[in-house]
Amino acid sequence: MEIRIFDSQLQLDEYAANIFIQLLARKKDAVLGLATGSTPIGLYNNLVESYKEGKVSFKDAYTFNLDEYVGVTPDNEQSYSFFMHKHLFSHVDLQAEHIHLLDGMAPNAEEECASFERKLDEKPLDIQLLGLGHNGHIAFNEPDTSLSNKTHVVKLDDKTLQANARFFSSIDEVPKHAMTMGIGSIMKAKQILLIVRGADKAAIVKEALQGPITTQVPASLLQLHANVTVLLDREAGRMLV
Numbered sequence: 749m750e751i752r753i754f755d756s757q758l759q760l761d762e763y764a765a766n767i768f769i770q771l772l773a774r775k776k777d778a779v780l781g782l783a784t785g786s787t788p789i790g791l792y793n794n795l796v797e798s799y800k801e802g803k804v805s806f807k808d809a810y811t812f813n814l815d816e817y818v819g820v821t822p823d824n825e826q827s828y829s830f831f832m833h834k835h836l837f838s839h840v841d842l843q844a845e846h847i848h849l850l851d852g853m854a855p856n857a858e859e860e861c862a863s864f865e866r867k868l869d870e871k872p873l874d875i876q877l878l879g880l881g882h883n884g885h886i887a888f889n890e891p892d893t894s895l896s897n898k899t900h901v902v903k904l905d906d907k908t909l910q911a912n913a914r915f916f917s918s919i920d921e922v923p924k925h926a927m928t929m930g931i932g933s934i935m936k937a938k939q940i941l942l943i944v945r946g947a948d949k950a951a952i953v954k955e956a957l958q959g960p961i962t963t964q965v966p967a968s969l970l971q972l973h974a975n976v977t978v979l980l981d982r983e984a985g986r987m988l989v
């Protein structure tokens with residue numbers, strides 16, 4: 749596991765963007781696993797700027813997003829589909845058919861997850877971008893006594909509902925279920941890029957990266973992956989030894 753700590757957000761975002769830019773320069777049809785949340789916004793901004801400057805093209809690339817709320821339409825501002833179009837997809841030359849997003853309105857969520865997993869099997873991820881939840885979740889794989897391997901439907905835990913409530917007018921409006929790639933879907937990626945910012949995540953960063961490997965801290969399982977890069981700001985990395 750390679751851990752890098754940055755003094756500035758801009759440097760971190762630029763470093764992260766360069767990982768994607770270099771991958772796409774080597775492999776035009778790379779398969780990119782993407783994340784939503786506040787963490788990757790700076791990275792996506794940087795990629796959009798780099799695209800406009802002609803430094804990168806997504807024309808032949810494929811994308812798979814980690815997760816989506818159940819029961820939220822793609823045109824809802826809180827949907828992860830809306831987020832991805834707003835921050836990245838509508839600004840770059842990705843082909844619409846190459847974008848894979850879980851459909852929160854699918855009539856059968858279980859079947860939607862199974863179909864997504866089949867597509868992932870056909871197009872293995874070259875890189876998976878991850879953020880980290882305060883409870884150690886990655887995607888929506890919440891702490892538990894066991895974890896699901898494949899893309900599946902989850903009930904979101906209270907900490908996650910509270911963290912997400914900032915995007916909704918009240919906590920009651922936060923969707924209670926989501927679809928998410930499983931730990932196995934994530935771990936199959938050839939490379940994993942985990943980005944974490946902020947003092948409020950320092951304790952969970954330490955647990956995830958230097959604590960015991962346990963399903964109670966899903967991100968700790970990343971310690972078992974052979975090619976993980978972790979990018980942290982000073983605050984998020986301050987408890988690491």
Ligand code: F6R
Pocket residue numbers: 782783784785786787788814815878879880881882885886887888
């Ligand atoms: C988002 C996702 C989540 C977030 C995590 C951190 O697609 O899967 O696991 O990465 O909750 O969220 P932020 O970046 O908002 O702190």
